[in-house]
Amino acid sequence: MRKRRRISDAELAALRKAVTPLIGVQFKSLSLPSVALKAIEPSQIGTIVGTLMDALIPHLPDIPQVGLQKHKGILGEREGYPDYKHASGLRVELKLLYVDNPALRMKRPPTRREPSARLTQKVTIKNVVPATDAMLLIAYQLRPRTDDPISVTPTIVDLEVFSMIDLVEARDRRLLQCGGRWFGNYETPCILSKCGSAKRAASVALDTSTYGRKESEGKDFNEDTNFGKLKRIPHPHLQAFLRKCAAMGVGQKESRLEEDRGSGIGELSPE
Numbered sequence: 506m507r508k509r510r511r512i513s514d515a516e517l518a519a520l521r522k523a524v525t526p527l528i529g530v531q532f533k534s535l536s537l538p539s540v541a542l543k544a545i546e547p548s549q550i551g552t553i554v555g556t557l558m559d560a561l562i563p564h565l566p567d568i569p570q571v572g573l574q575k576h577k578g579i580l581g582e583r584e585g586y587p588d589y590k591h592a593s594g595l596r597v598e599l600k601l602l603y604v605d606n607p608a609l610r611m612k613r614p615p616t617r618r619e620p621s622a623r624l625t626q627k628v629t630i631k632n633v634v635p636a637t638d639a640m641l642l643i644a645y646q647l648r649p650r651t652d653d654p655i656s657v658t659p660t661i662v663d664l665e666v667f668s669m670i671d672l673v674e675a676r677d678r679r680l681l682q683c684g685g686r687w688f689g690n691y692e693t694p695c696i697l698s699k700c701g702s703a704k705r706a707a708s709v710a711l712d713t714s715t716y717g718r719k720e721s722e723g724k725d726f727n728e729d730t731n732f733g734k735l736k737r738i739p740h741p742h743l744q745a746f747l748r749k750c751a752a753m754g755v756g757q758k759e760s761r762l763e764e765d766r767g768s769g770i771g772e773l774s775p776e
Contacts, residue, residue: 511635512595512668520595520639521666526569527643528661532558536650536658542611550647551603551621554659558645559588559599573597586628587638587669596638598628598669600735602747604646604662605754623733624676628669629691638669642735642743644750662753665746675740676733685729688716694732701725 535554537545545553562573572592577585589597602622624640641664648660680686684705685696695716697705700723704711717724731737736747 509635511670512637512639516593516595517639517666517668520591520593520597520641521664523591523593524571524573524641524664524666526571527562528664530568530661531648531650532561532659533650533652534561536653536656537647539609539649539655539657542609542647542657544612546612546614547603547605548614548621550659551601555601555603558601558643558659562599586632589641594637596634597666598638598640600624600640600642602642602644602735602750604644604750606646606648607754609647609657622735624672624735624738625733626692626694628673628733630670630673630677631691633669633673635668635670640667640669640672641665642667642746644746644753646753663746663750665742667740667743672738672740672743675743676738679737679739680729680732686713686726688726694729695726696729698724698727 532554535557562568573589574591576587576590576596587596587598589599591597600622622642643661644663645659646662647657648662650656650658677687680694680696683696684702685694687693688695693716697711698717698720700720701711704725711725713726715724716726716728718728720727735743738744
């Protein structure tokens, strides 16, 4: 069978060059008073501003026009795929990575929080076009406004682009290598439950006809609630970028979290 063409390194490099003017942009319409941060945890910032940043990037007049337009997405989906179409003809899915700013006085949790950015199960080999699809990963940080230092605003501090098909394949390969599987036609990613792990260790056949959502259901597989988190995708280029961003803020330092132990899948790192 003839192998399908994939997006090339040259195309990715050209896309990155085109969107690079976004680095340093401040979303001043999403500003917060600095004093309000004392009641906000870093992990809450993504929920507060992420959706708005996604919507604003192609439309604000004070943001460099880099050839991005909203894509109509999949009919009927609240979050269609992909997010944008680019003037080059490429299709672009946006992911936002919040980078903690240790200089700000915020409500700090006692333990580290895993970055929530993820490549969800809505993006699969069923709807990715290998020749045109890329992921644009934008790292942003709350920083003082250049024109109003008593307020902070989301500021793009770095970005990178990746082949979407490469990321999807790395994500799915990890799922399978850890004993997980897809249910349906790439509909629900599942991991081995404690019961399933015990059966596999005893060389007992697993029940692949159904899955559960909680351990108490006694199924051999449970839905993977941590599926697609960028920190867990064993893609060297992606992990190198995440480490680069980790150096910018204490909130992104690498650690093995409590939820890792509860997920049934530990981290697979390219290191």
